[in-house]
Amino acid sequence: MWAEDIARLQTLIKEHHIDPFLNIKEDNFDSEVNRLIKSLPDLNESQVEVEIMRLFRSIGDAHTSYDIMSGPHRHYPFRFKFFGKKLKVVDAVEEYTYLLGAELIGINKYSLAQLQDKLISYVNFVENPYSFSYSLSFHITVNKFLYGAGISEELDVATFKFIVDEKPISIEINSVSMQNFAKLGTHYVMLEPDIQYFDFDMPGINLAYLDEYKTAYINFDSYPELVQLQNHCESIRNKIQDSGARNLVIDFRDNQGGDFYVGLALSACIQNLDQLDWREGIFVIVDSGTQSAAMSNAAQYQQILNATLVGSPTGADPNIAAETNRFRLKNFNRGVSISKRYYDFTQAPSDALYPDLPMTTSWEDYREGKDGTLLELLSFIQGRDRKTELNPH
Template sequence: MHKWYLLCLMLFSLSKAYGLSGTQLDNWREDILYLQEQVKTHHLNAFHSQPEPDFDNHVNAILAHLPKLSEVEVESQLMKLMASIKDGHSNYYPMSGPHQHFPFLFLYLDGALKIVGATSEYEALIGQEVIAIDGRTIPDVFEQLQPYLYGVDNRYSAQDRFAFQVTLAKVLFAVGITKSPTKAMFTFNVNGKSQSQTVDVLDMKAFNQIQTVLPKQQERATANDIGMPGIQMRYFDATKTAYFDFDTYPTFDEVIGSCTTLIKQLTKRQTRHLIIDLRDNGGGSFYTGLAFSSCLSHLDTVNWQRGVVVLINGGTFSAAMSNAAQYHQILNATLIGSPTGGDPNHYGELLMFTLPHSERRFSVSERYYAFVETPTDALYPAISVSPSWQDILDDRDVVLNKALEYLNVTPSN
């Protein structure tokens, strides 16, 4: 059976009983054709993972069933269309339009969806596991949502993105996971007992107030400001180790402007080791990251043979993944942690577009970068270590501990 026909059947099966008005139909039709044109015109190589006719057939299937689709279903299909390019920088962004969230922050760990943050109403559930949403088990939810996830390069970023995007109520409703766009029945495993509760959505402002209980967030609170917003430092005097929590990217000028002061401080302390933590760093400008490494290279006290470590995980993406690969090369850094969510050979440098009528946002990639000679799906650590759920509950950062342990080892030769 032809792929296009199968896609039409799938779209029809997802359709709700209500659809778009005449004007909305015309507007969305123009928006979809605009998106199709921009992908073909501006992406460096949009069809590296699928034939162009498959992409066009997907567009035609959406257009053919537009009268039977609700607005959120149109959006979900555009998410899936852009995800089919298989490029984590070419995406449709559902949060560029009206959206609401379920009131939790999650960690998706070893196939389990753990609650690591919640509104005050659900604080008692922090640390517990969600085992079903509207009767669908979490493995089923992940499988159904995965083709729609945006910002995905590989299976590691898919898991990382799922933990956040599963909170998007309109997306879960549009793809048929939930029965309502404003509430769902969540089933929790609370201390070994199943407990179900209807959960209502909240707006983005309230969602942004939720704080995570993950250990790395707590470490940031005690870090030192070094004049580079997004990069904070802690110092381990016993091992003369400077630990940089590289969470987000400062500007190039902020790095250059603060470099001299930082080098003087680290030289005065006779710094021997550097730990650069790129875990959960979603990217920015890797040229700024290169400026940071150039700054650190002025340290004559560092053991450049085995004194530099970079921490990575599934949240290390885009420029952060690029910088991890570069630091491995130019700083002789040892990578510790778990595989990156970013592919080291990837399409990037996204161009942002706004759909003319709906004003939703999407992006396409205009560059290609190859940071490793042998193609692979992720940047893999030399020393693999990942936190267990018990490590997280015990506020124990086993990845950072492994790095400190590594730096304390004196080579036998």
């Protein structure tokens, strides 16, 4: 049955991907498919799925991916986040909360660097080094991914190696259910700056006014439906207008995408607010979690809102195949996506949107509940505004 599903995936990619063989020659792709089908008798299910991930990864864009989480699976009980080159535990089930803040240095016999080298050909939802790190930090929690890639010798047990209080420790960890893992997040409670959002019943988009900085702040965390944005447009515009804001910050960090026409509708909603400083006062924050439609909207806002990009490089390539057709495997009912459109969002070749003002949140700030990136941006805005007040001409 796997042979039938894999052959079908081969056909789907050729029929539906807008440019499937930009990064791998068709003959080579076909050879890899045939090799996988011939090796099926020697592979367990986890190995088959990870090998399918390798096939999809060879296409080279994040929207062409195999969702290993769409079938039965379990997780190791941590959420990880990169701070520079260090991978930190930012959440854990109750049994392992003493590891919060610990640095992961390896799994089983592999160091973190070796894990990155071994898994780079398998991790899906990747377009550049930034989305690789972002996606890797999640995939290493998936039990059958580690097992299928040969990192673990057992399906539900692995030895995780950490640095705790400057000392290395190794702990044999059992996997937990998807339901228990789903309770974990990647955000500490952010205490600074103190943001009080207006009461909008709209998922994914929150608005606040930061009076000290004369700045309206839109946390664009995920994408609502277009009709939801349209229904709230007048309220958003009125709140910003009544606040007297001169600056606007739109935050796309950790937004992995949706319908970019919703983002365009938001820009249309606010574009008549003449009180805003449209020359220097519009900022968009991005990071490695800014992907798909969020990256698209960030690039569009640079142009149509004259926005300054702030933060760290996006996890999405601005000039690559995008949007998706979604399919389910006939026999195993796994989910796959295949890119169907192509956009050029920047004129110059680039693997990411790079910020005009690089700013990051350090581990020390994150641990203390400080949004270092936003605080640095607000300080920049405040300093610029004071300079303008002193030198109005």
